[in-house]
Amino acid sequence: MSQIFKTMAESLANCSVENVKNSVRKAIDDGFSAKDILNKGLLVGMDEVSALFKDGEMFVPEVLVAAKAMQAGLEIIKPFLRSDGVQPVGRILMATVKGDLHDIGVKLVGMMLEGAGFEVVNIGVDIPTTAIIEKVKEIRPDILGLSAMLTTTMTSMKDVIDALKEEGVFDNIKVMVGGAPLSTMYAEKIGAHYSADANEAVLLAKRLAKRA
Numbered sequence: 338m339s340q341i342f343k344t345m346a347e348s349l350a351n352c353s354v355e356n357v358k359n360s361v362r363k364a365i366d367d368g369f370s371a372k373d374i375l376n377k378g379l380l381v382g383m384d385e386v387s388a389l390f391k392d393g394e395m396f397v398p399e400v401l402v403a404a405k406a407m408q409a410g411l412e413i414i415k416p417f418l419r420s421d422g423v424q425p426v427g428r429i430l431m432a433t434v435k436g437d438l439h440d441i442g443v444k445l446v447g448m449m450l451e452g453a454g455f456e457v458v459n460i461g462v463d464i465p466t467t468a469i470i471e472k473v474k475e476i477r478p479d480i481l482g483l484s485a486m487l488t489t490t491m492t493s494m495k496d497v498i499d500a501l502k503e504e505g506v507f508d509n510i511k512v513m514v515g516g517a518p519l520s521t522m523y524a525e526k527i528g529a530h531y532s533a534d535a536n537e538a539v540l541l542a543k544r545l546a547k548r549a
């Protein structure tokens with residue numbers, strides 16, 4: 338692996354926002370692709386953060402700074418993930434469900450979808466079911482993307498789908514779900530489509546929007 342990606346991943350795990358930004362900028366200047374910066378640098382660093390958090394070697398305040406560093410890195414590569422001047426291939430509304438504050442993954446998925454030509458409207462984290470339904474009615478997206486990272490919040494996805502059915506809008510929309518505790522089985526059970534990561538999410542969205 339190139340030294341620059343090693344530095345990037347280490348800086349992320351060390352919670353150094355400035356060093357992450359500098360190494361991402363350097364990698365761009367050195368001609369590395371946004372895809373490589375993401376897959377070989379930033380996501381490797383985030384995996385390390387996840388492992389340290391899981392093992393109790395890193396705590397919430399540090400993970401928050403690492404998350405800031407990740408988002409700063411993503412912001413720098415965002416323009417390079419986009420294909421400019423393309424007509425939107427579909428509109429996607431994205432939200433992290435009620436009680437859940439995780440947004441790195443859902444933002445990354447949103448960026449990749451934008452790069453694939455979708456119009457993405459992300460309404461943020463900890464979004465109550467009623468607010469999601471209101472927004473669906475307002476902007477009428479082709480796809481609704483829901484994210485949950487906690488076993489305690491993933492159940493809200495079913496509430497959203499039940500509410501879509503009650504409001505009579507479920508048949509006009511496809512629902513895509515993602516997040517660490519989810520699975521194809523759970524998604525199918527609640528009437529949604531699952532993808533494990535941002536790359537798969539793009540393929541799935543294209544399929545759901547009947548563009549692939």
Ligand code: B12
Pocket residue numbers: 383386387390391397398400401404436437438439440441442443445446481482483484485486487488489513514515516517518531532533534535536538
């Ligand atoms: C960063 C992080 C945090 C940060 C979040 C900062 C932020 N702005 O997002 C902070 C510090 C706030 C946090 C808090 C907490 N966290 Co946390 N967190 C993480 C951590 C380490 C990394 C998550 C991450 O960003 N990964 C990187 C991104 C790129 O990956 P991703 O999120 O999985 O997203 C990808 C896919 O899931 C998918 N995807 C995601 N969303 C969507 C949506 C759609 C539509 C699609 C198609 C795909 C998709 O595509 C993404 C890109 O490839 C995970 C560990 C882990 N293994 O996931 C724990 C983890 C999720 N957290 C956990 C816990 C327990 C908590 C806290 C309860 C801790 C506490 N004691 O307070 C709180 C809860 C706060 C809350 N109410 O939400 C647990 C959850 C356990 C569980 N099964 O419920 C985990 C798994 C850690 C662990 N092993 O214990 N956390």
